[in-house]
Amino acid sequence: MSKKNFEAYFINSEADFFCLQETKLQEGQIDLSFPSYHSYWNYADRKGYSGTAIFTKHEPLSVRYGIEQDEHNHEGRVITLEYANFYLVTVYTPNSKQALARLEYRIKWEHDLTDYLVALKEQKPVILCGDLNVAHKEIDLKNPKNNRHNPGFSDDERHCFSYLLAQGFTDSFRHFYPDLTGAYSWWSYRFNARANNAGWRIDYFLVSDALKSQMTSATIHADVLGSDHCPVELDIDVTANR
Known part of the structure; x- marks a missing residue:
């Protein structure tokens, strides 16, 4: 991570919050x-696996690692920062694996995370x-x-993602670009996928519907290299909520 110009990108971005997934x-x-x-930082029990991190200019009121169910809290997948009038949550969702070998666990995770x-x-x-770790619709x-x-x-x-949105959340990118095609945040290392833009949009900012009117832009930085993913960005006015 630090060997792929991450530090320079971080400094130049000047983000208020910088969330990382799969830190390993x-x-x-x-x-x-x-x-x-x-x-x-939230570390997985298993070395070299999963993990999340958040860097922030704004010290939170409280920090939580994981969610309420212990079975989900050994892979370092969730960090929650509490502020006066909002929560910021970073998530690295489990992959269902080839042949959907881990789908049963993934669906349990989805339900518990939504709760x-x-x-x-x-x-x-x-x-x-x-x-x-999901492309919601065919456009994605x-x-x-x-x-x-x-x-x-x-x-x-995909149904789990739809259900989460139905609980009062908005997909920030689709809020601004409901019909935009070719907008992806992950590309396989195989088959020259990135050069051909044969990708998936699996990295998201979701916001409670109550914050929807405070969003000003959502961006996918597909030009930023160094990973099979690229950064995604949300600009939102939460000055009054700090």
């Missing part, structure tokens, strides 16, 4: 800090950022017909 780090493996930023987010939303609005990947039953585009995973 254990505590003490990297010395990564930035002036004026607080950092929070967790809805419970937060009942207290104050939520901003969710993460690699959610290059080859939907060929991927219909593949991990990340199974009917079950």
